[in-house]
Amino acid sequence: MAVYTEIGDDELRAFIALYDLGEVLACKGIAEGVENSNYLLTTGCGNFILTLYEKRVARGDLPFFIALMDHLARQGVACPVPVRARDGEALRELCGRPAAIVTFLNGMWPRRIDPYHCAGLGEALARLHRAGESFDMARPNDLGLAGWRRLYEGCGARAGDVQPGLADELAEELAFLENAWPRDLPCGVIHADLFPDNVFFRDHELSGLIDFYFACTDFLAYDIAICLNAWCFEPDLSFNVTKARLLVSRYRAVRPLAAAELAALPLLARGSALRFLLTRLYDWLNQTAGALVRPKDPLEYVRKLRFHRGLAGPEAYGIDP
């Protein structure tokens, strides 16, 4: 939970006066979200989300994120739409931070994942990838292969503090992935962080995707691999092939997967597991007293990584090759 910046009421009123949103009726910091400060803003025009971008989001990347949400919404993807002030700008400054208002999406993120969630997710992910085909901006994936090496060098040596032998295991995995990582899979805009708390449902229907602040240009199938990790393991970390099969088959019904993409899934899933393992490990080893966010356990992703490492091929996910 996180609200890093407190907004003064006078400052907020002056800010909202730049928009055609009517009077500010309320503005409450939201406990969800880790990277930025988010507020539920109620005005005469309804509910909105006001985001203040904190230090971990690079200012130079913000125009990409804003343009992406705009583009996806125009393509029919249910996602937050940046609201422009009267001068046409969606990206402004508030309390010394970059700030934007986006539309409020109805729906709740699922706490307990049922197979129908994975089905809806697969379809929405494929629609997102297809909608991204006509988006003309690009952003390299900071947390891709080269980023893992940097993260490993920043914290890998201390991995043994979390689990004995983990430092060596990570070094071997990283070396393996650097050697084996695919080079020519279909690329495009990926969400790159499509965990359950970023996917809203109303009743059994997916109602929207949020939090595009890790979006970047990378292998489209890597986004599927992230979802396999984030959605298809049970709380006891057993892998649910029914969920994986639904996720991938509903994806393929909207965007067919090439044979090379399917074949690469176990490798991409290992890479994705390593990515979340390393960022969690980094945050775990660099906890600060008084932090507002509890770091997530890196060991969950150690176990996921090992699962993928043991697989013969994509059939092990329950996927029809």
Added chain:
Amino acid sequence: MAVYTEIGDDELRAFIALYDLGEVLACKGIAEGVENSNYLLTTGCGNFILTLYEKRVARGDLPFFIALMDHLARQGVACPVPVRARDGEALRELCGRPAAIVTFLNGMWPRRIDPYHCAGLGEALARLHRAGESFDMARPNDLGLAGWRRLYEGCGARAGDVQPGLADELAEELAFLENAWPRDLPCGVIHADLFPDNVFFRDHELSGLIDFYFACTDFLAYDIAICLNAWCFEPDLSFNVTKARLLVSRYRAVRPLAAAELAALPLLARGSALRFLLTRLYDWLNQTAGALVRPKDPLEYVRKLRFHRGLAGPEAYGIDP
């Protein structure tokens, strides 16, 4: 900031189905508030606040708080109104905790206090006290005189860790107050925690009072003393007599103060300062790693206490006797 209990989406839907509120559209934990978990709940009927009562609120007190908000709202006080489920009950259970839905109040609490805020506050406080006259329930003040002694015994000996000499100063102050505390001032329902974050304004008008979970039966003038401490000191802890004068004069225009109440104000303000000093000291000395709430500095109230101790009479607050 605090959301101690996470509510599952399925659990929430089942809970809301007991009310005539339509479909749950969203439910987001709010970062404000210290004692309980608060969620901004959006349904087909609009915005509401869902509160899960955490351990520091005694279950046995909840019917008092719910009935009080009901009563005050019926008397025209702008405060959250408990929403009753179809069976007529406002107080239920969710995630193993007592839970209630109340109406959403528009407005924002003031971060920088201007004199007009204190004027609005004085009038609203007097209206609250008058509306409470016809409320027939009572609740003793746990954090009154007897409570200070208990708090002091729990943490006073370690006060020197915060400031040298503070333990003795607190012991003397407590002994003095136990001896001098008034016995027969007008009593009634008081809010007992009317800090700026519990008072909402729209533009220059007070739009509502929230957070009645310290409300109790005590001297009405003690509530004024709490507000003098919470609203009339500047950030540098100098006392602003203009604000105090506005607060008290607007109060008196709605509910006249007896001579004994006016004369007791410096003493009541000392008691109120000691109350917040002791609870802050307790929280400061009992910080736990990973806590979601940063404790407030007790020394602010040491300085406020000393200010009141040095006064000859209520005239020093800028008040017309």
